[in-house]
Amino acid sequence: xxxxxxxxxxxxxxxxxxxxxSSEHINTEGVSWxxxxxxxxxxxxxxxxxxxxxxxxxxxxxFAKAFPMPLKLQWINATCSIEKRYEGSKAICSELVDxxxxxxxxxxxxxxxxxxxxxxxxxxxxxxxFDCYLYDDYAKGNDIAKALGAKVDxxxxxxxxxxxxxxxxxxxRFIVAVRNGKKTKQLHNLLDNIARNEERKAIFDTxxxxxxxxxxxxFLNHHSLTHFLSxxxxxxxxxDWAMFLEKEQANLDWERFxxxxxxxxxxxFVDCSTALAVEVFGTKITNPSVVAESPYTERVLDSILxxxxxVFSQSAGAWRTRLMLVRNLFASGWKYKAFTKRTIFTTxxxxxxxxxxxxxxx
Numbered sequence: 001x002x003x004x005x006x007x008x009x010x011x012x013x014x015x016x017x018x019x020x021x022s023s024e025h026i027n028t029e030g031v032s033w034x035x036x037x038x039x040x041x042x043x044x045x046x047x048x049x050x051x052x053x054x055x056x057x058x059x060x061x062x063f064a065k066a067f068p069m070p071l072k073l074q075w076i077n078a079t080c081s082i083e084k085r086y087e088g089s090k091a092i093c094s095e096l097v098d099x100x101x102x103x104x105x106x107x108x109x110x111x112x113x114x115x116x117x118x119x120x121x122x123x124x125x126x127x128x129x130f131d132c133y134l135y136d137d138y139a140k141g142n143d144i145a146k147a148l149g150a151k152v153d154x155x156x157x158x159x160x161x162x163x164x165x166x167x168x169x170x171x172x173r174f175i176v177a178v179r180n181g182k183k184t185k186q187l188h189n190l191l192d193n194i195a196r197n198e199e200r201k202a203i204f205d206t207x208x209x210x211x212x213x214x215x216x217x218x219f220l221n222h223h224s225l226t227h228f229l230s231x232x233x234x235x236x237x238x239x240d241w242a243m244f245l246e247k248e249q250a251n252l253d254w255e256r257f258x259x260x261x262x263x264x265x266x267x268x269f270v271d272c273s274t275a276l277a278v279e280v281f282g283t284k285i286t287n288p289s290v291v292a293e294s295p296y297t298e299r300v301l302d303s304i305l306x307x308x309x310x311v312f313s314q315s316a317g318a319w320r321t322r323l324m325l326v327r328n329l330f331a332s333g334w335k336y337k338a339f340t341k342r343t344i345f346t347t348x349x350x351x352x353x354x355x356x357x358x359x360x361x362x
Contacts, residue, residue, distance in 0.1 A: 013052030020282035044236035047124035086123040092167040118243035242277035254289035
């Protein structure tokens with residue numbers, strides 16, 4: 001595996017940031033800090049890594065003095081920008097959620113803001129769009145947003161794209177991409193049932209709902225696996241799972257969770273993600289029901305660090321995006337063999353059939 005010195009230092013900074021390692025285990029001699037910065041940025045963990053670096057500065061004054069000042073300022077500015085985007089997006093999205101609530105609409109958070117609550121510094125968990133699920137009020141939510149002056153693109157089958165006061169909100173009609181096959185439609189129905197019937201709580205001081213641990217565990221791993229198969233994942237995806245394990249491993253029904261992972265073809269990926277959380281981030285497994293072993297950790301970590309197959313962050317047109325996804329599909333045979341019961345050919349046929357027949361309308 002091509003794991004260089006920069007990756008080793010980045011892992012150490014992240015472990016320091018989340019409190020599982022001290023500076024005495026880090027040898028900073030000969031480190032290219034510009035390379036560490038670039039890798040942290042690429043992996044979506046720049047601000048969290050700076051938390052670790054700040055602890056290193058505090059524990060080693062000589063190192064702090066010797067650290068290149070231009071890079072220190074660059075890292076500080078980048079971290080401040082991440083914080084500002086997070087807080088701005090949270091405030092704007094909360095405002096829209098309040099407007100929806102006035103009309104009797106409940107808003108369940110998917111992904112980013114919900115996962116950020118597992119971090120000691122939530123604003124340092126990089127978030128992109130605000131993904132939400134309005135239960136039975138998808139269309140009503142779009143109409144209210146339009147009435148408030150938002151730009152709403154509801155041409156997508158899975159979710160609409162709402163631009164409200166410069167914030168991007170994805171209002172999900174379906175929690176997962178149901179056109180990927182019958183199993184994903186069943187998973188949508190399961191997650192919808194969990195969202196309606198398991199305990200929810202407010203995120204911070206907003207009216208945005210935090211899903212239950214079972215919902216978050218299933219959705220996080222399905223989302224990460226989908227990305228891993230289509231374009232790869234970054235360290236942020238594994239760090240999300242590591243932080244979830246730290247906060248929720250005692251609160252999750254692991255027997256039920258693993259049974260559902262088997263049913264929805266996620267078990268091998270979950271085991272690998274857990275093993276990577278332990279290996280890379282030093283996650284402590286205190287629940288004897290949790291499995292943290294996988295034969296694929298080295299190859300997956302190599303993919304995380306070295307693959308260059310990103311799609312959705314490239315801002316390509318619709319057809320170019322589709323072509324890039326097809327290219328990645330046929331380059332990912334080993335991933336399908338290791339982590340699914342499907343081949344790339346059955347997956348391709350299933351996707352094509354889904355788009356032709358619109359199974360969500362059945």
